[in-house]
Amino acid sequence: MSINLNVPEMSNKPIDKCVTKLKVENASLYYGSFQALRKITLEIPSCAITAIIGPSGCGKSTLLRLFNRMNDLISGVKVEGNVELDGISIYDSKIDVTELRKRVGMVFQKPNPFPMSVTENVAFGPKRHGVKNRGELDEIVEKSLKQAALWDEVKDKLGQSGLALSGGQQQRLCIARVLAVEPEVILMDEPCSALDPVATLKIEDLMRNLAADYTIIIVTHNMQQAARVSDTAAFMMMESDRAGVLVEYGPTAQLFTNPKDKRTEDYITGRFG
Amino acid sequence: MTQTTNPSSPTAAEVPSRGLKRRLRLGERVIEGWIFLAGLLAIVVLLGIIFILLKEGLPVFANTNPWDFLFGTHWYPNADPSVFGIAPFLVSTLMITLISTIIAVPVGVACAAYLSEVAPPKVAETVKPIIEILAGIPSVMMGFIGLALLSPFVQSLFHLNTGLCGLTAAIMLSLMSLPIIVSVSEDALHAVPREFKEASYALGATKWETIWHVCIPAALSGIAAAIMLGVGRAIGETMTVLMVAGNALAVPASPVDPMTTMTAAIANSIGNAVRGGVQYQAIFAIGLILFILTLGVNIIAERVLERQKRKFSR
Amino acid sequence: MTTYSSRKITQRTAFTFLTLATVITVVPVLFIIIYTIVKGGGALTWDFLVQFPSQAGKAGGILPAIIGTFYLMLGTLVFALPIGVLAGIYLTEYAKDNWLTRLINLAIINLAGVPSIVFGLFGLSVFVMAFHFGLSLLAASLTLACQALAMVITTSREALLSVPREYREGSLAIGVTRWQTVRHIVLPQAMPGIITGAVLAISRAAGETAPILIVGAAFLLPALPTSPLDQFMALPYHLYTVSAHVPNMPKETVWGVALVLLIVVLSFDILAAAIRIKTRMRK
Numbered sequence: 110m111s112i113n114l115n116v117p118e119m120s121n122k123p124i125d126k127c128v129t130k131l132k133v134e135n136a137s138l139y140y141g142s143f144q145a146l147r148k149i150t151l152e153i154p155s156c157a158i159t160a161i162i163g164p165s166g167c168g169k170s171t172l173l174r175l176f177n178r179m180n181d182l183i184s185g186v187k188v189e190g191n192v193e194l195d196g197i198s199i200y201d202s203k204i205d206v207t208e209l210r211k212r213v214g215m216v217f218q219k220p221n222p223f224p225m226s227v228t229e230n231v232a233f234g235p236k237r238h239g240v241k242n243r244g245e246l247d248e249i250v251e252k253s254l255k256q257a258a259l260w261d262e263v264k265d266k267l268g269q270s271g272l273a274l275s276g277g278q279q280q281r282l283c284i285a286r287v288l289a290v291e292p293e294v295i296l297m298d299e300p301c302s303a304l305d306p307v308a309t310l311k312i313e314d315l316m317r318n319l320a321a322d323y324t325i326i327i328v329t330h331n332m333q334q335a336a337r338v339s340d341t342a343a344f345m346m347m348e349s350d351r352a353g354v355l356v357e358y359g360p361t362a363q364l365f366t367n368p369k370d371k372r373t374e375d376y377i378t379g380r381f382g
Numbered sequence: 383m384t385q386t387t388n389p390s391s392p393t394a395a396e397v398p399s400r401g402l403k404r405r406l407r408l409g410e411r412v413i414e415g416w417i418f419l420a421g422l423l424a425i426v427v428l429l430g431i432i433f434i435l436l437k438e439g440l441p442v443f444a445n446t447n448p449w450d451f452l453f454g455t456h457w458y459p460n461a462d463p464s465v466f467g468i469a470p471f472l473v474s475t476l477m478i479t480l481i482s483t484i485i486a487v488p489v490g491v492a493c494a495a496y497l498s499e500v501a502p503p504k505v506a507e508t509v510k511p512i513i514e515i516l517a518g519i520p521s522v523m524m525g526f527i528g529l530a531l532l533s534p535f536v537q538s539l540f541h542l543n544t545g546l547c548g549l550t551a552a553i554m555l556s557l558m559s560l561p562i563i564v565s566v567s568e569d570a571l572h573a574v575p576r577e578f579k580e581a582s583y584a585l586g587a588t589k590w591e592t593i594w595h596v597c598i599p600a601a602l603s604g605i606a607a608a609i610m611l612g613v614g615r616a617i618g619e620t621m622t623v624l625m626v627a628g629n630a631l632a633v634p635a636s637p638v639d640p641m642t643t644m645t646a647a648i649a650n651s652i653g654n655a656v657r658g659g660v661q662y663q664a665i666f667a668i669g670l671i672l673f674i675l676t677l678g679v680n681i682i683a684e685r686v687l688e689r690q691k692r693k694f695s696r
Numbered sequence: 697m698t699t700y701s702s703r704k705i706t707q708r709t710a711f712t713f714l715t716l717a718t719v720i721t722v723v724p725v726l727f728i729i730i731y732t733i734v735k736g737g738g739a740l741t742w743d744f745l746v747q748f749p750s751q752a753g754k755a756g757g758i759l760p761a762i763i764g765t766f767y768l769m770l771g772t773l774v775f776a777l778p779i780g781v782l783a784g785i786y787l788t789e790y791a792k793d794n795w796l797t798r799l800i801n802l803a804i805i806n807l808a809g810v811p812s813i814v815f816g817l818f819g820l821s822v823f824v825m826a827f828h829f830g831l832s833l834l835a836a837s838l839t840l841a842c843q844a845l846a847m848v849i850t851t852s853r854e855a856l857l858s859v860p861r862e863y864r865e866g867s868l869a870i871g872v873t874r875w876q877t878v879r880h881i882v883l884p885q886a887m888p889g890i891i892t893g894a895v896l897a898i899s900r901a902a903g904e905t906a907p908i909l910i911v912g913a914a915f916l917l918p919a920l921p922t923s924p925l926d927q928f929m930a931l932p933y934h935l936y937t938v939s940a941h942v943p944n945m946p947k948e949t950v951w952g953v954a955l956v957l958l959i960v961v962l963s964f965d966i967l968a969a970a971i972r973i974k975t976r977m978r979k
């Protein structure tokens with residue numbers, strides 16, 4: 110069966126040069142008695158972009174939030190199995206969740222800049238983590254904004270409220286805010302779903318540029334986007350009891366052109382066909 | 383997926399290992415400890431009140447048995463031996479509360495219905511702050527108004543020896559319990575889903591028929607809670623009844639008799655009571671009964687309100 | 697079958713009653729305020745505000761009562777605000793959905809319904825006697841603070857809850873601790889709401905009479921309180937005594953005291969409303 114893919118630039122980055130940054134083994138997650146994730150196992154390579162795709166409600170975001178333990182914020186959440194960052198189990202009781210989140214930053218679906226100036230937004234993390242020196246902070250702010258491809262647009266209005274920026278700028282500000290604390294992994298939860306196509310493309314370019322230095326995991330419902338930006342892709346689905354399972358995981362090119370699982374193929378062709 | 387290490391890319395060992403070990407953050411732990419203690423304080427104060435009332439109030443029952451205390455019709459703290467019967471206060475409290483509720487409920491519910499269903503938005507926006515102001519007027523002020531303005535009026539209307547009587551107090555109290563009745567009833571009416579009203583209009587009902595047959599029945603439990611909260615307020619109110627109810631110590635036979643409620647009895651006698659003495663204990667026992675009464679009323683109100691909230695939340 | 701026009705008449709009659717009920721609610725409020733201004737306005741001279749009372753309150757001013765009430769408001773604020781806000785923070789930011797949290801919420805609801813005179817008994821037994829503060833400003837402030845606690849916690853909690861969850865997530869997601877998030881993101885955003893609640897709470901405290909009648913208010917004192925352990929005069933208690941217990945009081949003086957009390961209490965209520973409106977417009 111041939112699948113007619115409309116993928117502009119299929120990434121062919123050799124992912125086998127990377128090391129395993131995050132490892133998930135047999136992870137299950139429960140909200141009270143409801144099982145949201147069932148026995149997920151996958152290894153996320155460093156210096157690559159991994160996309161998590163699948164129909165809505167299949168647990169993509171829940172899986173993403175497993176990596177920085179944001180699920181902990183919901184009461185009644187229980188996690189089974191093992192999740193490792195650089196070989197260290199992050200659900201170990203001796204782990205400092207705050208330190209974990211410094212290393213595993215997150216960008217949300219809806220841009221959520223703090224109600225303060227652009228500078229303060231970016232400097233917020235470093236300040237809280239103990240950087241006091243004004244000059245040093247300014248340097249971090251400039252560097253992070255440049256990295257996030259926002260510097261040129263906001264350098265004249267650093268004192269303005271972050272909420273006054275456009276949606277796309279706000280999202281890049283949020284990315285700069287994450288970059289400022291120098292994470293190793295960046296989690297992105299449908300970062301473009303609230304943005305227009307132009308802003309979306311800017312964020313995608315930015316992600317490709319960041320991929321050299323950061324491990325990036327993106328949840329997206331947009332399969333063209335997954336195909337455009339990711340190196341590896343994971344396809345998730347709901348089982349009959351609505352628990353999310355991992356159906357297929359592999360290099361993006363392979364997943365989209367030659368899926369091994371019938372369900373993946375159905376989903377992809379259904380969307381494109 | 384197979385992993386091969388390549389000399390040019392970083393390996394796990396080379397990644398700048400920023401530890402994940404738990405950090406102490408002593409300052410934050412201390413602050414969070416205080417936050418937790420502050421969170422507990424509401425329980426501590428409530429339990430403290432219960433404890434104090436029991437500790438200071440219960441000993442009186444070694445002197446007067448509970449039956450005589452509750453239903454005795456004489457309060458003679460200075461007699462020898464002293465007599466502590468709080469029936470006059472109980473009856474006064476119940477009588478004044480009942481009358482004030484009978485006055486306040488229809489007015490309050492009607493006002494709420496007007497504000498939520500009938501009033502033009504501009505009128506509602508003007509009236510609501512005025513009702514909020516009413517809630518803010520101190521009870522001593524209401525007592526003073528009752529004393530200076532209402533009691534002469536009641537006196538001449540019913541040809542009484544004094545206008546300082548249960549009825550005057552009840553009228554002032556009804557005014558004071560209006561704000562809570564109006565606001566809670568209005569919330570309840572607001573919570574009635576629009577579909578209900580639209581269905582009623584679609585059947586050709588008039589606005590009033592919709593209010594009367596749809597909105598008020600649907601909001602009934604919320605309105606009931608509002609009434610209970612108003613009752614709770616009336617039972618616990620002190621200054622107004624102290625100033626205008628007349629402070630007579632006999633069991634009142636009619637609403638226009640001067641009377642003393644439980645709250646007023648406490649306020650009147652506490653200054654003269656020897657600390658730790660029998661009268662002191664008796665006063666705390668009145669406090670205990672008052673506390674139990676208001677607690678009961680509030681718990682019922684809260685239960686009803688919870689049920690109302692669940693009814694329309696999907 | 698009733699005709700359409702008769703149903704219309706029923707509706708008109710009913711609406712007239714609803715309107716009447718609203719008028720019955722509103723008119724007394726306006727009447728009380730206007731009447732007090734008219735009757736008490738004449739007494740409101742500079743001397744009345746800055747002089748000590750003489751002849752059992754019949755002459756002179758009410759300075760000590762104003763100052764005493766001011767101290768009480770301050771005392772209530774000092775004790776109730778920090779604790780109430782911390783408790784609100786606990787309930788919104790830290791508490792899990794468990795039995796303890798439910799117990800705390802139950803305690804808050806019931807604390808709000810405890811009659812003020814019972815708080816007075818509690819204050820007498822705990823602060824005046826057990827803590828040996830005596831009949832004093834300190835004992836009265838603590839008593840009023842206990843009473844204000846439920847309200848401050850409730851309003852703080854509402855203010856904190858109104859801060860969008862996204863702000864908290866954004867902060868936690870970059871490795872900022874929970875307390876830092878509360879301190880630097882949530883609290884500044886919730887501040888107007890918290891202040892509104894605090895202002896309302898001290899406005900209530902200013903008008904509260906029954907508890908201070910028990911724990912330390914005095915009718916006439918020769919000097920202003922110089923320490924928290926001194927007795928004090930207070931506006932509402934002064935109004936109670938001059939209106940109910942002093943024979944042959946000049947009517948205008950009593951109305952003057954009432955007017956000053958009303959101004960103090962309502963001006964704080966209006967301040968609270970102004971803060972609320974201003975922050976709503978900013979958003």
